Amino acid sequence: MIDPATLLDLEVDTPALVLELDALEANIQAMAAFVRARELGLRPHAKTHKCAAIGRLQLEAGAVGLCCAKLGEAEALAAEGLHPLLITGPIVGPRKLQRLALLALGSPGLMVAVDDVAAAEALALAMATHGPVIDVLVDVDPGMARTGAATPEAALAVARAVEGAPNLRLRGVQCYAGTIQHIADAEARAAAAEPVHKQLREVVDALAAAELPCEVVTGSGTGTFALDATGGPFSEVQVGSYAVMDDEYAPNQPLVVDEPTFTRSAFLLTQVVSANRAGRATIDAGSKSLSFDGPLPSVQAPMGLVYERAGDEFGTVVGAAAPGVGERVLLGLPHCDPTINLHDAFVCVRDGVVVDRWPITARGRAD
DSSP states (O other): OOOGGGGTTOSOOSSEEEEEHHHHHHHHHHHHHHHHHTTOEEOOBTTTTOOHHHHHHHHHTTOSOEEESSHHHHHHHHTTTOOOEEEOSOOOSHHHHHHHHHHHHHSTTOEEEEOOHHHHHHHHHHHHHHOOOEEEEEEEOOSOSSSSBSSHHHHHHHHHHHHTOTTEEEEEEEEOOGGGTTOOSHHHHHHHHHHHHHHHHHHHHHHHHTTOOOOEEEEOOTTTHHHHHHHSSOSEEOOOGGGTOOTTTTTOOOSSTTOOOOOOOEEEEEEEEEEEETTEEEESOSTTTSOOSSSOOOEEESTTOEEEEOOSSOEEEESTTOOOTTOEEEEEOSSHHHHHTTOSEEEEEETTEEEEEEEOTTTTOOO
């Protein structure tokens, strides 16, 4: 584990999204080894980092592919030569389906998730119009009421629609229980995962009974991967935040004895721009640099400070020994995915020295 205080003196302008490469590489290797030991596939979710350089490291470590939440993310990463990609969110509308078909022509192994019969029929028409055959997963709703077929019967209907279309190839199912990933207590998180496993097994059994293909059973996340890899019906796991870690995942207790420990590799380096009140200092990082859809960011260095919101451009750190003007403050990322999306590049650091800048390739690609 690195000492966050060693990052305070980096020669870089602020606010800067800092990536400590030793910690990043250790996280990537630890997850790959854990999953490999259980003979499962690893398909990391690139929606977290949106960075071609990190995705390439994950593939080199043995990942079977990468996930993208949006079509635009997949287009950006495919343009950098990263394959195969799975788009985990639904793609609807003729313009997006045309883009998807064009992407499929040049992105080997591209796979998409579908949760509705009408959506499957529209996908089939788009693929037939433009030529490619595309791999498809049936998305299953684990109770989030967001996307996914809500019952085994609905999932089976979607699977039959996919299997019956000549330009679609049914590969299996996807199920992501996002609502349970941040339950800090291990027993409570494990208990919440049980009905998800049960529901997913029912869907897998229904496809088997109908003699429909189901070689891929994908899902999971950084909060449940250890349990899903040992007791769930998954053939592979989708994990994202493990590579960088954040304040949402930091409180989670381990689920199994040999669960690997992941450390923070991404931070936001800021500096004090005003300090006119005792015990308070204003730093140059507000909502334009940090996502506030989760907890407020932790202060990693110097110790003894608490972050408070103070607007779009600014934040406030409060503590008995608040720093003075020009001093640096290192923050943990509150919610890594949307925070990273606010920045153009990672400032890459090794042994306390800036060694590179990695573009956040798919930044802003919410289309």
